Amino acid sequence: MTRDEIHDTVVEILSDSFELDRADIKLESTLYEDLDLDSIDAVDIFVQLRSVTGRRPDPAKAKEIRTVDELITFVEEELAAAERGDPEPDVQLPDGSTPPE
């Protein structure tokens, strides 16, 4: 996927999921202020992004993301990691804990 394609996909997911006008989703838009998302919305974004990246998102990295641009970069990095066959981060339960062995 090129960066442009990733951009289009991210915009599509954001606009479809959160009733946002595509024109309002700019590279520099911040997710939590400009686009008015909250932490539960963020969970939903990362669930949806799995269908693009094919990987469990790394929660530490995901937490750092502030803007649409950073989100696109994140997807790009995840795709590269998938390409390299990097191991996925450990399973995280929905409440953020890890399952007992």
Next chain:
Amino acid sequence: MSNNPRSSTTHDVVICGGGLAGLTLARQLGREQPELRVAVVEPSRRPLPMVTHKVGESTVEVGTNYLAHTLGLKPYLDAEHLPKNGLRFFSGDNRGPFVDRVEFGPFEFPPVPSYQLDRGKLENDLRAMVEEHVDLREGVKVSRVELAESGSDDPHRVVIEGDDGEQTLSTRWVVDATGRRHLLRRQLDLGAPSRIDASSSWFRVPEKVDVAELVDASEERWHTRDNHGNRWLSTNHLTGPGYWVWIIPLAGDHTSIGIVAETEHHPFETFHTLEKSLEWLAEHEPALAKRLEGVEASDFLVRKQYSYSGKRFLSTDRWAAVGEAAFFTDPLYSQGTDYITFANTYTARAIREDREGTLSEELVSLANQFMLRLFEANEDILARSGNVFRHADVFGTKLLWDYYYYWAFMAAWYFNRVYAMDVERQRRFLALGDEYARVSRYIQETARAWAELRQHDGWKARTHVGLPDTLSVITDLHMQLDVQKDPDAAEARMREDLEGAKEFAAEVLYRALIGVGPENAAELARRVDLASWDLPLDGARVALQEGSRVARRGGFSRVARDLERLMGHPPGNGTPLARLLEQALGRRVEAPGLQARA
């Protein structure tokens, strides 16, 4: 046993039938009450055929917890059977491209585990395990049971027949685990009809059938979202008008495939032979039928009108009926092993209390009531649901409620060990259960009416709803199962979740009203008898329906918000929800929090 000299009996417990219910009860008694002299009488001999032995391969949370922990089989199940990737449903246009069906199912293994069992293997292995401490008679059948006079302390007599002729066992307890042979049910007139009128056919094929093969490889996003390639490990259900089809993987690359259809929509004669079942699949599930072309079935079996209820399963007269000998509701949510779990567990408790001289009519009556309520709850969920299977928005909403109900009440009963609590406390749980059942009835009736009167799309198509790996109220209920709670905390939690259940019912009503539109809002209200509902409807919440996303997020309850996250925001039909509700109720609902009841 308390009043009875043991020497006058050959056994303390005779279990008639060594299928899943009989063998698991034998193992449970052996672990919990090792001093008991238990016999299991079973006509068939080992080795049982693998794969094709019996139907009922998929377990859910309760049955799994019972097998894994109560019976201590976890290491065995992990090693010898398949881990299950939850329940998965594909709903929507059954004849269109498979990729367009809405998918409900997890992509990470659900936190609380379950399995896909090979029933032949499991029963072979269970026999080997129990024969160490149980008098296991294989190749022997029970010809009749002579019950002692009611209220007496005399032993029951069980007449058995094998290669060396007839023999009589005398026992304090007799347990009917003969499945559809129903030994005691006939004798004691225990049968009762079911409101579910559906039949099933099924067959096994000697290869892995992966539901992912039904979607072209070029559909990258569809395949990528299941990045671990684990869809095939789910109990996969394809739903369509009046029916659903299961695809269940079995160890050793075999697959079980079954059709379950309501008589009203699909007469049994349309799928009662293998040839007809394949033709039926070609018509209703063309993608699956295509995948099965040229594949040879290893077996073919049917059950016409499979559902039946019972009046009771346990008696102070020292008998019990467990497994299919007592009840069978419906396979949709794989609860067969759950019924076995509850019946076995109450039976084991009754046998123990009888030995200790504390067995009371109250406990037995409560156990019977619980099982009957469980049956009725599942009847409410499943009877006449053929039209609900037709529409992904209706079905999905109902499915989420059915999960909510199962985790908040039915499964919580087992995980919180309610069955072991004193009778007084269990009665309070049962009363809570009645409240859940009432709310569930509202929802099921609404879903049926919604499916039948539907005019507008209930959502902006979500393609995948990932329960229970998405953080939500419902997933939280699933995860709560594994959190140990004392009886007070368990009761408080169940009560708290009941409030969420009522919110859930209101949300389903709103979605249904939007779906049926101004054309049918009044008719929907009439069909569900909305005027008689006792449910808080909140005018402020209703007014938010057409508000902005941010306004809704701010004003919605957690349940409302989660339903919107999972099922989408209904696009609406031009008529505000408040107006639809007014048409339905014949009056306005004011903000905030006025009762719907006039």
